[in-house]
Amino acid sequence: EVQLVESGGGLVKPGGSLRLSCAASGFTFNDAWMKWVRQAPGKGLEWIGRIKSKANGGTTDHAAPVQGRFTISRDDSKNTLFLQMNSLKVEDTAVYYCAYYRDSSAYHVDHWGQGTLVTVSS
Amino acid sequence: QAVVTQEPSLTVSPGGTVTLTCGSSTGAVTSTHYPYWFQQKPGQAPRTLIYDTSNRHSWTPARFSGSLLGGKAALALSGAQPEDEAEYYCLLSYTGVGVFGGGTKLTVL
Numbered sequence: 052e053v054q055l056v057e058s059g060g061g062l063v064k065p066g067g068s069l070r071l072s073c074a075a076s077g078f079t080f081n082d083a084w085m086k087w088v089r090q091a092p093g094k095g096l097e098w099i100g101r102i103k104s105k106a107n108g109g110t111t112d113h114a115a116p117v118q119g120r121f122t123i124s125r126d127d128s129k130n131t132l133f134l135q136m137n138s139l140k141v142e143d144t145a146v147y148y149c150a151y152y153r154d155s156s157a158y159h160v161d162h163w164g165q166g167t168l169v170t171v172s173s
Numbered sequence: 174q175a176v177v178t179q180e181p182s183l184t185v186s187p188g189g190t191v192t193l194t195c196g197s198s199t200g201a202v203t204s205t206h207y208p209y210w211f212q213q214k215p216g217q218a219p220r221t222l223i224y225d226t227s228n229r230h231s232w233t234p235a236r237f238s239g240s241l242l243g244g245k246a247a248l249a250l251s252g253a254q255p256e257d258e259a260e261y262y263c264l265l266s267y268t269g270v271g272v273f274g275g276g277t278k279l280t281v282l
Binding site: 086088096098101113116148164165 | 264
């Protein structure tokens, strides 16, 4: 069974940093393309970024609002996806989801974590 | 960053047909935007219905279909069911960077 479990959320002051983790199991993680999506309370979905499998270059793409502040990375030896968030702003307050959406052969899947809440407030 | 637009809300009668659209501020939506459609119900994570314009997942009911229509991505629902009441989001890719639309709240009434 595919499982994605996010952790690392919590309360942080503006300007602070947090590192979210997404522990994956039940699939071949090193073959997976992964993404982060967030949702502010009562608002819509926002795409944060994605990371390809190393077989496809392991490259990342980040959305403009977080470019230069957030960094997506992965540790395939630990089946874990990360989101490093720096210079946090009040508007970064949201539930953060990790998702596994395709593999290196372009086979599409759809698995999401339960989300972790990040609150940025003084 | 591009802006992706969706109808804020739509209503469909049970058994009826409705089309949700997804436009781009940069011009016509094409297959190279790899349009995705997601369904989200309150308190739940999103679920992908359609990927790459028109491909359904195994769990996507056949009453949902994706296409390109008039320069936009479109999600058609034929034979709406009460359980289809939800928020629907489209996602477009701009050379690898994704942008969600603001979502369409679909009411089945």
